[in-house]
Amino acid sequence: MSDLDDFKATYFDECSELLTALEEEFAAIEAGERDSDRLNAVFRAIHSIKGGAGAFGFSALVGFAHAYETLLDYVRDGRIELTDDVVVLCIRANDIVADHVKAAQTGEALPADYGIDEKTRFDALARGESIADDDDNGEGPDEFDIDFTPVMVNLDAIHASGEAAVDDAFDMAPMQIESGHWEIKFTPHRALYARANDPLLLFRELAALGQMHVRAVLQEIPPLSDFEPFAVYCSWEITMVSPDLTEAMIREVFEFVEGDCDISVAQVGAAAIGQAEDTVAPAPVAKAVVAAPSEPDDLLALADDEVAGLLDFAPEPAAPAPTPAAAVQDTFEEAPGLSFAELAETIKPAAPVIKAAPIPMAKPTALAAAPVAEGEEGGSRSNGVQSIRVDLDKVDRVVNMVGELVITQSMLTQQMDETLRARYTELVRGLEVLAQTTRGLQDSVMAIRAQPVKSVFSRMPRLVRELATKTGKKIKLETIGENTEIDKTVIEQLSDPLTHMIRNSADHGIETPEKRLARGKPDTGTIRLSAEQAGGNILIIVEDDGAGINRERVLQVARDKGVVAPDVNPTEEQIDQLIFAPGFSTAEALSDISGRGVGMDVVLSNIKKIGGSVHVRSWTGKGTRMTLRLPLTLAVLDVMLVKVGDSPYVVPLSSIVETIQCSRASFERVPSGGQVLQVRGEYVQVIDLAKRFDMVTETDPENRFVVLCEAEGSHKVALIVDDIIGQQQVVIKSLEENFERVDGIAGGTILGDGNVALIVDVQGLKTAIVHKNAA
Amino acid sequence: MTTLRVLTVDDSRTILAMLHHTLSNAGFEVLQAEDGKQGLDVLKNEQVDVVITDINMPVMDGIEFIRHVRATGNHQSLPILILTTETSQDKRDQGKAAGGTGWIVKPFDPEKLISVINRVVH
Helix, strand or coil: CHHHHHHHHHHHHHHHHHHHHHHHHHHHHHCCCCCHHHHHHHHHHHHHHHHHHHHHCCHHHHHHHHHHHHHHHHHHCCCCCCCHHHHHHHHHHHHHHHHHHHHHHHCCCCCCCCCHHHHHHHHHHHHHHHHHHHHHHHHCHHHHCCCCCCCCCCHHHHHHHHHHHHHHCCCCCCCCCCCCCEEEEEEECHHHHHCCCCHHHHHHHHHHHCEEEEEEECCCCCCHHHCCCCCCCCEEEEEEECCCCCHHHHHHHCHHHCCCEEEEEEECCHHHHHHHHHHHCHHHHHHHHHHHHHCCCCCCCCCHHHHHHHHHCCCHHHCCCCCHHHHHHHCCCCCCCCCHHHHHHHHCCHHHHHHHCCCCCCCHHHHHHHHHHHHHHHHHHHHCCCCCCCCHHHHHHHHHHHHHHHHHHHHHHHHCCHHHHHHCHHHHHHHHHHHHHHHHHHHHHHHHHEEECHHHHCCHHHHHHHHHHHHCCEEEEEEECCCCEEEHHHHHHHHHHHHHHHHHHHHHHCCCHHHHHHCCCCCEEEEEEEEEEECCEEEEEEEECCCCCCHHHHHHHHHHCCCCCCCCCCCHHHHHHHCCCCCCCCCHHHCCCCCCCCCHHHHHHHHHHCCCEEEEEEECCCEEEEEEEEECCCCEEEEEEEEECCEEEEEEHHHEEEEEEHHHCEEEECCCCCEEEEECCEEEEEEEHHHHCCCCCCCCHHHCEEEEEECHHHCEEEEEECEEEEEEEEECECHHHHCCCCCCEEEEEECCCCCEEEEECHHHHHHHHHHHHHC | CCCCEEEEECCCHHHHHHHHHHHHHCCCEEEEECCHHHHHHHHHHCCCCEEEEECCCCCCCHHHHHHHHHHCCCCCCCCEEEEEECCCHHHHHHHHHHCCCEEEEECCCHHHHHHHHHHHCC
């Protein structure tokens, strides 16, 4: 069943795209763009999700999506007004659809009544308005009757049997009637041919059901002088001989042409007469009566009584008028189970005419012109952005190879010493061009994997809305920088942490409207979600103007849980950061205090997983800011190459503020035995990398260097290294993938000379030390 | 008998993939398009024996697609099957009004799909 698995994978892939699209559409709809394009896109998304779900038998999803789709359809055609309430309901519905998709994917069952409230509201909405619009449904079939009128012309048949047929009129029974046989009268309308249906094919289907006798009724064919090329003159009378045949089986053959023909199906013979009259016949009669007046065909433009007469025919055969052999031979066949080729022969002469019949006479120019206009419009639209789908693995391979190319290129450049440079100017120029091209290639390749964070951000307005409803608070969400691009794998990991952070802000940060007013704040709280690129990192900031972290409570809980020793007095910033401390936050006891803590360890672990860091800063009564710093995991990093002991390390250039020679730096001792550095009146924590990484250094302390770095929240840290070698670009290799996560190290890289260097994680170093102190 | 060529038009990759699988297993040659406009482009350049089209699609929906097919070129007798969900009777009617030959109910059963195709092609 691997085929099915493949299809499912495609389906879930598609669902996730569609769900993202839905969120984007609703973000725009919420913002006031309530145009039909948006609604159509929403409808299509739900429709596609439903269609696929049906294919795999996800019936709960189908059921919900169907109810939702119906609502959307009504909104789309104006039966239901798209009020704010409806938008909110839809947004909630998207959520439920997403949950159903997830459940289908993971195989976890949702409660049987999941989404039942929403479904009930859909129904209520639909009922409330549904009376107004019953009239749109009927116009369909009529639109088509300007189209061509196929003709059944069989001149030979007219010559051979025309007169007799006319005399026979309609009450001529075609076949000897045997008990239990089915009699079918079939008169196609022009529309049947216009839709590329063909009586021949219907007969073929019937022939597969049992023995069949077909007789063409040709008496309607007028003299040549009156002949209208596009009228339908031919009808058929068919007798089916098969013991197992049911009316449903016969009707199914005519399923596609229902409404495009007059058809009656009746079972004949002693046993079935009553049934034929009571149950079988009335239905087709009713149908035919309705169809006839609307059909302008000559055949059907009969006076009412004529129509009635015609229709009487259906139940009539019960009173048989057998003209067996003569009539049958007269037309074409008597052999039961007539050979298909023979039957085809009788119809064929007409067929070419049907096919060649020109299309609409009256409207054709309008119709023909339309595609051109449409085509141009469509063309220009699709010329905007064209895209192809590529397996992510393939892109990864290219990214890796480009990485290797960058390293090789930088190695070549490093090998060029001054003498070589002087001697081979052409070679140097070539290398410069190569460097430039490599850089361009690298950027382009990275851009392939990059996606705007919009796809994650767009899910958040819904979340905030929900949280506001649940908590009874007034909250508005501002998003900034949603077009900032990050690597696709990072984006995929971003959704959960962001959800947690926003939930936290709404739950614990933002106060109730009353409290806010009492504090002199507007009653509506604001959560600001922003993304920006900062050097080699992406910063994602969730900021609220709520109450801030309740530090007393947090510290109390931390002490109770033994996260902070009783004799340690952490700084405010350290307390704030405690909410991420492992083991600190999962306890339920915290969920009902006004401080923070719920789920934040999840945030930290998820962000660490993608090599990022989280920093929190809070201002009592004013709000809280949480900053996610995410590396461009696959990106090429501009770094400073330094030496610690005998080993090379690299420090991301983006975090370096300045470098100072140790002899010129002013260190001061602090009581704990550590050192701080005074820079322009600010005291900065000092970390000796040699000590930190257990390296032996023989460099004279005076000759060592301070690399002043900026960590989260503009807090600085001073790294002491033995030597500064220079700047260069490196390709980040994940340590976690190849080894394991190491505190204080963000990854590894291969240098131009083939050596491996570790990338210093400035924030990680600082955080690790805070925790060490705290514990 | 020559291989029948089927053009499938649907914006859902899942459905396209499933149609492709079913139809090619049944010995049809399958062409694909993701919306009505693409479908028309295919018909401009390719000879096909039957079309299977979704209704709800971006750029050009199935109804409009069928109208265009019926109005252009030599496609008046090209069977066009509408791929539809079981409940959208009025869509089906619209599709029929536009010139659709028949319909396939989603989710489709492979055997039924083939039999429906056989019902409309010579």
